[in-house]
Amino acid sequence: ELVYINGEIIPMADARIGVEDRGYQFADGVYEVFRLYNGRPFTFKEHLDRLERSAAGIKLALPTPRTELEAGLLKLVDRSGVREGMIYLQATRGVAPRNHVFPESPSGTVVAYCRPLPPIPNPGEGEGAKLMAVPDERWKRCWIKSIALLANVLAKNEAVSQGYDEAVFVENGVVTECSASNVFAIINGKIVTHPVGSKVLPGITREVLFQCAAELKIEVDERTLMESEAVRAQELFITSTTREISWVARWNEKYIGQGRCGPLTAKLHRAIQQRVR
Numbered sequence: 001e002l003v004y005i006n007g008e009i010i011p012m013a014d015a016r017i018g019v020e021d022r023g024y025q026f027a028d029g030v031y032e033v034f035r036l037y038n039g040r041p042f043t044f045k046e047h048l049d050r051l052e053r054s055a056a057g058i059k060l061a062l063p064t065p066r067t068e069l070e071a072g073l074l075k076l077v078d079r080s081g082v083r084e085g086m087i088y089l090q091a092t093r094g095v096a097p098r099n100h101v102f103p104e105s106p107s108g109t110v111v112a113y114c115r116p117l118p119p120i121p122n123p124g125e126g127e128g129a130k131l132m133a134v135p136d137e138r139w140k141r142c143w144i145k146s147i148a149l150l151a152n153v154l155a156k157n158e159a160v161s162q163g164y165d166e167a168v169f170v171e172n173g174v175v176t177e178c179s180a181s182n183v184f185a186i187i188n189g190k191i192v193t194h195p196v197g198s199k200v201l202p203g204i205t206r207e208v209l210f211q212c213a214a215e216l217k218i219e220v221d222e223r224t225l226m227e228s229e230a231v232r233a234q235e236l237f238i239t240s241t242t243r244e245i246s247w248v249a250r251w252n253e254k255y256i257g258q259g260r261c262g263p264l265t266a267k268l269h270r271a272i273q274q275r276v277r
């Protein structure tokens with residue numbers, strides 16, 4: 001297994017990261033997950049743009065110029081031989097004597113590697129996701145793809161330990177997003193989802209979904225979505241780079257729709273798949 005580390009591609013087993021890397025000590029870093037279809041990164045530009053926004057959001061200067069990083073990642077994909085999978089990338093403020101204050105000239109650490117992913121079920125097929133509602137204990141800068149994911153990790157594990165697949169954050173009755181995906185409801189034939197910002201990551205799949213919705217003439221309503229509406233929605237689904245679209249079968253104990261994938265969800269998923277293959 002290969003890893004890209006600060007411009008070099010080496011066996012993962014040979015890679016070294018300092019004990020005082022600020023990513024390790026302070027979660028002082030950001031990350032991206034890129035999807036590979038047929039050995040090519042999908043929406044590469046959009047993910048790199050978001051990486052730059054995330055980095056700027058924590059006042060981190062990426063140690064590698066964008067064109068160089070882009071070329072390095074493509075080379076990594078090539079040499080890894082992963083065709084259907086993902087690239088995980090994280091950039092941290094690098095190694096410095098432990099101090100909450102930023103170092104004057106941060107070294108920066110960029111690490112990336114590829115992993116294969118299992119095939120996604122065809123649109124409308126596969127089991128629906130079971131969501132468990134949890135309080136949103138995250139910070140207020142969720143638009144930054146920060147590597148500080150402990151609140152998400154705890155939420156997801158709480159859900160999984162009780163037999164659910166994903167944790168959906170609900171605060172004062174408002175539905176924001178899930179621990180590692182965006183969430184959408186179909187209400188009166190429209191797609192309803194919370195706006196991005198302090199509590200919602202601007203998902204790349206979410207953007208692709210909106211493009212597909214525009215083509216299919218399905219209206220999108222970015223507004224406050226209440227839990228009381230979500231549980232009564234005609235259809236519910238979640239999106240992410242790794243899952244594309246998953247239909248939601250359950251919200252806590254309550255079954256959604258007819259207990260199978262709704263027609264608009266399947267239609268949108270087919271539209272997304274036409275773009276990636």
Ligand code: PDD
Pocket residue numbers: 033177178179180181182201202203204205206239240241242
């Ligand atoms: N998660 N919201 C959160 C909190 C996420 O972590 C993710 C992605 C999304 C969906 O964004 P996108 O469509 O750009 O993947 C929304 C990635 C896949 C992860 O952490 O593994």
